[in-house]
Amino acid sequence: MSGLRKLIREIHRRSLWQVLGIYVVGSWFVLQVVDTMVGALKLPDWAPPLALILLIIGLPIVLATAFVQEGVPSEALRDKDDESGRPGAPKSSHRRLFTWRNASLIGVGAFALWGVVAAGWVLFTGSPRSLGRAGEGGLPSVAALPFANLSGNPEDVYFTDGIHDEILARLAKIAGLRVISRTSVLGYRDTPKNLRDVAEELGVEHILEGTVRKSGSRVRVTAQLIDAERDEHMWAEQYERELTAEDLFEIQGDVAQKIAAALRTELSPEETERIRARPTDDLEAYEYYLRGNESRFLSTARADVEHAIEMWERAIALDPGFAVAYAALSLAHSEMWWFYYDRSRQRLQRAKEAVDRALELEPGLPEGLAALGWYHYWGLLDYARALEAFTAAEEAQPNSPEISLGIGAVLRRQGDMEAALLRFRRALELDPRSALIAFSVGETYALLRKFDEARPYLDESIALNPEWGAAYSRKLRDYVASGQVERAREVLDLAVERGVFTPRNALSFQANFSQQGAVWLSAVEGEYEVALEWLREAPDVVHGQFRYVARAEWHAVLHGLLGDRERARAYWDSSRVHLEEQVAEHPEDARLHSALGITYAGLGRKEEAIREGKLGVALMPPSREAFRGIIRVEDLARIYAIVGEPDAAVEEIQTLLDRPGLTTEHTFRLEPWWRPLYGYPQFEGLFSTREPSTEAPE
Secondary structure (H helix, E strand, O other), X not given: OHHHHHHHHHHHHOOHHHHHHHHHHHHHHHHHXXXXXXXXXXXXXXXXXXXXXXXXXXXXXXXXXXXXXXXXXXXXXXXXXXOOOOOOOEOHXXXXXXXXXXXXXXXXXXXXXXXXXXXXXXXXXXXXXXXXXXXXXXXXXXXXXXXXXXOOOHHHXXXXXXXXXXXXXXXXXXXXXXXXXXXXXXXXXXXXXXXXHHHHHHOXXXXXXXXXXXXXXXXXXXXXXXXXXXXXXXXXXXXXXXXXXXXXXXXXXXXXXXXXXHOOOOOOHHHHHHHOOOOOOOHHHHHHHHHHHHHHHHOOOHHHHHHHHHHHHXXXXXXXXXXXXXXXXXXXXXXHHHOOOOOOHHHHHHHHHHHHHHHHHOOOOHHHHHHHXXXXXXXXXXXXXXXXXXXXXXXXXXXXXXXXXXXXXXHHHOOOHHHHHHHHHHHHHHOXXXXXXXXXXXXXXXXXXXXHHHHHHHHHHHHHOOOOHHHHHHHHHHHHHXXXXXXXXXXXXXXXXXXXXXXXXXXXXXXXXXXXXXXXXXXXXXXXXXXXXXXXXXXXXXXXXXXXXXXXXHHHHHHHHOOOHHHHHHHHHHHHHHXXXXXXXXXXXXXXXXXXXXXXXXXXXXXXXHHHHHHHHHHXXXXXXXXXXXXXXXXXXXXXXXXXXXXXXXXHHHHHHHOOOOOOXXXXXXXXXXXXXOOOXXXXXXXXXXXXXXXXXX
């Protein structure tokens, strides 16, 4: 106990309690200053903890210094002798001076060191984190939530959404920002979630909110930019103007410019010109344009595309100089061709005329360049020119996920799957809640036969749009390709439970997504009667970009597998009659020739079957089209297998396995139409010499 009392007495004599108290109070004050500066300069999240660490490190230095100074002999701290020669008194006040000095100097030193680090951050990052947490590539990021319609008329929702979309489009043209696409923000209309949660889900630090009130000949638009992490307003403004095209575009451009200024993003003269552009002076034409956008964003169903075309044609009739409307019109005509709604040459010609007019009116128009890219991609399969147009469009509109998606799609068609993945991921950064883009990433991984990597993206696509069948189809096909038929059945059962797969659309996914769906999986499982049940309500014909499938063809296949050759032949002949008519009308359609070749093979017409199968490949070879071309090769291999040409079949299968694609050893082992090849040495040798699958059952 005597030792402890001695220690306490020594601590008291050296004023260490006082040192500790002074330092703690001073540190608290320093941390308050730091917190204020972090908020003002928007410094990174590690700045306050760094200050605390430096102050903690400084504490033992303060105490050690106090020990050293208090250890100086008391005689050395006496005053000089006074004039009478009497010795001076000890300077006990010196202890207190040293105590204050120790605590202050070390605290100031810690704060100064923190200040140097903070200043370095500001200097070398080019801007304070004004900006909050920087987005991808260090860019400030923003999501504009759907604006609220305060007009009191539900019919004006299209107008409010149009203002919101136009502001987003202008922000997307600023290279110094990362702007989240409309697809991802629409799900937050009237959301009860707080802004911090919304920002975290979208991967941004700033949220733009707004309202639109349309009343008679006046319009009022309010907008506010919020730092979601700190729930602080960075900028807000209210615009009340006459309801004219000029004033509307002035508001949209000003909002975009003010947001850029609030986020300390410098605009080039070209960017300023683009975001201040006034595409039309005719308010009625502009409203028709917004109506067309409303239909286009609704879906790609034929009725919606045709309604959008009608609206944009009205806009152009009112203002023949409306370049953006021409670009939108061209895109819609290209969609009509691509989705097989209208494969006439007149449709493609209308797409080309519209985009030519758009770029004639405004040569550098990003919407026009993008429409030109889709025309070359969808209409002509001219991937080099499509890529050139998309690249030029992206330079003018760097935040467009649609353009990045287009580039990725073109690269995938060219066979560069890894580069396509990069572009799809970029598109997903800009549109993180897009089921289509998530699906595109998953599907590309599947083409590389990286099924484990594909599934999380397919799951995300399903979660984002549970009613869309593509991701279910792709996922069940991938499970079969990795030998997990039971898991494929689970996916199909879930899709059936949700009403996504029905007898009516049982063939649709098979046609559009390369033999994926209920009929196909039932055939793989050997449940031929079940597959026939699925066919009862299926349409006579379904088709998409990959295949043209007649219900009669599936009936022929399934009855043949059941051993009913007579009925199988009758269905094959019915399929033949239909397909020969189609080939006569569309001789350039590779899908039709492949389908007719399979039908001829089923009828035993060997030479004709091979001829049609080869013609299908010639019209759509993998060298021209890496994605669809492999389907034509697969069909040719199937024809060879059916007509008894195993060597030729194996040669085509080797081509399939050497390229990115959707077939694996499991595919050929499970699909029943490959059975004529079973036991054939060259066929078996294909898989014995290949590396085993690295896929692990889940």
